[in-house]
Amino acid sequence: MTKTYRPKDLSEALDIKASTNAVPLAGGTDLMVRAKRWSGLAPAFQSDVMFIGHLEELRRIADDNDYLTIGAGCTLTEVFENPITPDILKQAISNMASPAIRNIATIGGNICNASPAGDTLPPLYALGAEIIVQSKSGERKIPIEQFIVGPGETILQSDEIVGEIIVPLDKFDKTFYRKIGTRKATALAKISFVGLARISGDIVENIRIAFGAVAPTVVRDEKIEDKIRGKKIAEIFDIANEIAQEYSLQIRPIDDQRSTAQYRKEVSLRLLKYFWESVVV
């Protein structure tokens, strides 16, 4: 039978992680569905399970002026309700699942699940979030785009737990989020788009663009952003086709039960165009 652990604190959780193969379960909203069997039967897990949703060390949210630090065990509702949470992340969370799921699903879980369609991921990539990973031997800080390496794959080692997410609090005055799903609630994204810009006069001082669910991992390209940064808004329209072409090479969607590759690519590029024409301007 599957063994379960309920550590009293983070230190005990790291001990258990170092000596067993137990999968950490915080909200369980993905894991329980994956392990589901018939009614009345306990879900069948492939490995031992360690409950971590109750650990206080993973549930703190703190900010100084420049960074927001979110405990990995904070629920989506808690992240949403925090007054300092960047607007783009709030918009993504408010479009996720349903209130009952947001009340227990955690931000750390959404990151570790590493789904190409994970809804917190495009905002976290665009904001330049970093993941604090903890183990008995210490901690390391990893940019999110290096932490997630493929669908369902992260570089988390077997003795490690995601402790916190660090979100830089850069100012943006144009914020655009769009999730394309079959319906508003409890829908997985076919495509999601994040666009952030800071404009001063007619100059684009800062720009962030991320696409979700259209490649094995979220698409964000700092080199393309560098080309846009510092330009006048009018100049962006001159290079808009070239930019779209560069993103187009990285937007490599698949056909699946939710949508087609062709639709995903077409709509992604239209959202980019919409961002220039209706949001940045």
Add this chain to the structure above:
Amino acid sequence: MSQIKFTLNGKSVAIDSNPLRRLLDVLREDFKNTGVKEGCGEGECGACAVLLNGKLVNSCIVPVGAIDGSEIVTIEGFRKTERFKIISDAFAEAGAVQCGFCTPGMIMATEAILSQNPSPTRDEIADGLSGNLCRCTGMNMIIEAVELASKNGGGK
């Protein structure tokens, strides 16, 4: 893990059980709270909704081991409150119940909305009910029922 202790509808309870069992099954089978319904079994329909420390959750995707030390309220407990009476009357008046299978979850979701926001807008109600599916009424009557309950003091 040893014994799992929690509060169910105001009473302290303890069980020796596989901690991975769904809270839904524990509530229905061990505690005979059969007002908690199973619809989809994967968190999409809200028929199994209960309050966990005052917040709405789907009991079909909560392992019972995760709720050690928490407070659970099911429709069986909530129906003894004054607020239930107001909400229940509003559901009846608005014609918000047909087959009734989704109703316990809808009532719990209504309580979750009104306890946070006594005067919700129509959009806020729709968002609050967005994880609960009704296949009979088309949802409009349920939204109207929540509006009515709010007007009748269900939020106070």
